[in-house]
Amino acid sequence: MRKKGRRIVEALELPKEVVFNLPIIQALGAEDVSITNYKSLMEIGTERVRINTADGQVVFTGKKLILKHVTSESITVSGDIDSIEFVR
């Protein structure tokens, strides 16, 4: 069902982030990374931040991580970000 749905969406060129509720991740260098369309916060740490999305978990690792802006729509992670990882 999921596969079929994906094919229809791709054929019709529908925005995937809307149909599948996929997260949009925007990075401003390695300083500010904002993630829109997330589900929930799972871990808040100085070296690791885990965010749950419809597409699995997004894990930020780095040093002195801080969540600069947090709303129900989006989160901005900043600090010395080393990696952004997708865990499914």
Next chain:
Amino acid sequence: MLLALHKFFRGYVTMEVRGFAIPRFINLILHKNIYIWNLYEDEGQGRTFFNCSIKAFRLLHPAAKKSGVRLRIRRKQGLPFILHKNRRRKPWIIGAALFMALFMFLSSFVWLVEITGNDTIGSEDLRIVLQQQGVAPGLFRRRISPREVEGAVMAAFTNISYANVTIHGTRAVLSVVETIRPPQISVDRGIPADVIAAKDGIIHDMATEAGRPLVRPGDVVAAGDVLVSGELRVGTDYGEVHSYFVHAEARVTARRYVEYIFDVPLYFTSKNFTGNQMRNYGIIVFNTKIYLENAPSPFINYELSHSESRMSFGRNHPMPFAFFYDIFREFIPETEERTVDEALIMGQTIITSRLNRELGEGSFEVLNIEMAYEETDENVRVTAVITILEVISMQREIVPEIEAVPGE
């Protein structure tokens, strides 16, 4: 910047959260559509900090209870807290109120008058008219009626075709549009007129639209000569000559000679700035200059420049206080010599700029420049004869004679 200002005025708190289910607590409060910022874990201390508005703070407690975390206010920041803390301090409140009152009082005056769009009219001349109309630094803002001031400015200067006065805060702006004067005097169509020569010259080209040409290309004319007559003569079968008058129109270009004699100095001084500088400074309160440092110039040769920075609340609220600098920059004058060739090149530029100034740029065409020079001890005396092509036609109204002598 704007967000920070908003946060300051609305007030916010820094919260400290302790417990196991901190992410769960954050998720719970986010579901209430709360904005929080600067969320971070205090490493190794088992506590997390975040900022939220006073309004959001009231919504935190149910979520804290549900997730079993402990909350504490770490810091209170912003205007509401400052006001609350100082509510019992009378002098403080009086001071703050006085400041606000003074600000509002000073805001009801015009402190800065800007003039834009004037090219040939001097800003000072416009300022005098504005002052008469009550627009000048230090005058009451409410008394100004922009429409009346605009009318007065337009009436005072005939070559202003549009004037607009706007008052933004304590800044008054006058923008004007100058009329471009018609290049030559022309007589209304319908009125009989001759075309005459405005200047001496040799006719080069004529394009007659109406009237009877009296000269031909190659003719020498003097200023005031009729080039194309507006009088048409018609002979009848009976040998009588009737004349009637039309509005003659023609564009006549003539070759003209202009002679310039001028000196180009062979020696000139140039300024070599040493980099040494000294400055005096002070403040301007209302329209009075107060020097805080006013030493005489330590240099013999110097160039003085003035700069001013006005205290202003935003762009539109300049205040009657400014800080100014007078900067003295030292230079060593050095006498330099130019060769005759360089002086002649200089002469060319002098001729071009002088022609442009005297005849109007673009209104003529230079055909030839002949230069002769004579070298003296200090100067090169240049005698230049310039041949130019210029439109010399001008219209003049025909004043009909009361009784034309028949046959003449």
